[in-house]
Amino acid sequence: MLELTSSFPFRIVDHHLHTRWSDGSLNPADLVEIARQKGYRIGVSDHAGPRQTGIQEHNFDAYLADLGRYPVYRGVEFDVAYGLTFDSGRAAELDYVIGSLHGVMREGQYRPLDGMFAWQQRGATYVPDVDLSDPEVWIGEWLSILDLCFRTTPVDILGHPTLTPILPLDPDPEKAYRVEWEERLCELVVEHQVALEISGRYRLPHERLLRMAKDMGAIFAVGSDGHHSKQICDLDYPLEMIDRLGIPPEQIFNVEHRPRRAAAA
Ligand SMILES: [Zn+2]
Ligand SMILES: [Zn+2]
Numbered sequence: 001m002l003e004l005t006s007s008f009p010f011r012i013v014d015h016h017l018h019t020r021w022s023d024g025s026l027n028p029a030d031l032v033e034i035a036r037q038k039g040y041r042i043g044v045s046d047h048a049g050p051r052q053t054g055i056q057e058h059n060f061d062a063y064l065a066d067l068g069r070y071p072v073y074r075g076v077e078f079d080v081a082y083g084l085t086f087d088s089g090r091a092a093e094l095d096y097v098i099g100s101l102h103g104v105m106r107e108g109q110y111r112p113l114d115g116m117f118a119w120q121q122r123g124a125t126y127v128p129d130v131d132l133s134d135p136e137v138w139i140g141e142w143l144s145i146l147d148l149c150f151r152t153t154p155v156d157i158l159g160h161p162t163l164t165p166i167l168p169l170d171p172d173p174e175k176a177y178r179v180e181w182e183e184r185l186c187e188l189v190v191e192h193q194v195a196l197e198i199s200g201r202y203r204l205p206h207e208r209l210l211r212m213a214k215d216m217g218a219i220f221a222v223g224s225d226g227h228h229s230k231q232i233c234d235l236d237y238p239l240e241m242i243d244r245l246g247i248p249p250e251q252i253f254n255v256e257h258r259p260r261r262a263a264a265a
Contacts, residue, residue: 013255014233015043015075016098016159016197016223021063022047022054024227028070034232042233043073043255045098045159045223048085050110057086064093073255077159079103080149082110091154095255098197098223099149100159101142104130119168120202126168135166139181142166143188150192157195157221157253161185162205173206182209186216193219195253198238201225207241214245221253 017031018024021044026034028044035042044067047054055063055076067074073095078084080099084091091097103112111129118124130138142164149155162173170176186209189196196218198210202225205213213220220242226232242252 011039011041012222012235012239012252013041013043013073014200014224014226014235015045015073015096015157015221015253015255016077016199016225017042017044017232018046018077018225018227019044021059021066022049026229026232028067028072030229031226031232032070032072034229038233040233040235041071041073043075043095045075045077045096048076048078049102050079050082050085051112055085060086060090075156078153078155079110080153080155080158081105081145083149084153088153096156096253097154098157098159098221099153099155099194101145101164104141104145113165116163116165116168120163128165128168130165132165132169135169138165139184143181143184146185146188150188150194155194157197157223158189159197159223160199160202160204160225161189161196162209163199163202167204173204174208177206177209179208179212182212185209186213186218189213190216190218195219195221197221197223198241199223199225200234200237201231203237207244210241210247211245214247214251217251219251219253220247 019028075096077098079102081104103110113129115127115129119126167176222238224234
């Protein structure tokens with residue numbers, strides 16, 4: 001396990017973890033034990049997505065009650081293009097909410113980004129899920145999805161921020177993304193005070209973007225996105241970046257000491 005060389009006034013929280021409540025392979029109790037061994041606090045953020053698995057209105061109470069039996073923070077991960085799967089007023093019963101891009105809407109229908117995830121998770125040849133003939137068009141759609149989501153949904157953390165259909169275009173993320181796109185993303189998260197997740201599982205965002213976000217005053221959240229035992233609390237990349245960039249404690253999302261973010265409108 002990596003240790004931060006800088007001293008933090010609070011324990012690092014791994015906010016992004018999945019259990020059998022969605023597509024993880026472990027129970028909350030297993031996660032608590034792994035986190036205890038590694039010395040982190042954790043939050044559970046099971047999927048609340050359109051595929052009918054995971055957290056929906058009908059099992060929201062049971063999920064909260066189950067997590068309430070353990071020393072964990074209670075979150076969910078929903079899809080930023082689709083929106084919440086439960087009444088947004090109920091988000092206040094959670095400790096925090098992660099919004100991530102997993103799909104896009106086409107003619108009112110949700111379309112998962114299967115090509116992107118197959119490339120990222122299984123090393124499959126990339127088959128783009130959106131039209132990338134003019135990447136600016138996709139970037140415009142992506143940033144409008146985020147802008148609308150931040151305005152209408154009480155989201156605290158943007159999960160795996162640069163895992164979008166642009167990323168597979170070049171093995172070097174600094175070439176796949178352009179600086180001006182990164183600027184527009186950073187402006188959005190700073191304006192809405194949504195924390196940028198530094199993902200242990202996907203080892204992103206890349207350093208150039210993180211450095212810009214830090215200089216612009218963004219807040220960062222740490223997440224392993226662990227689904228299976230080896231991934232749980234694998235925070236090597238986020239901690240390496242916090243250290244290397246000298247991200248100060250006041251720019252780290254802290255579920256215990258912060259006002260809860262509300263949707264802008
Ligand atoms: Zn995700
Ligand atoms: Zn996740």
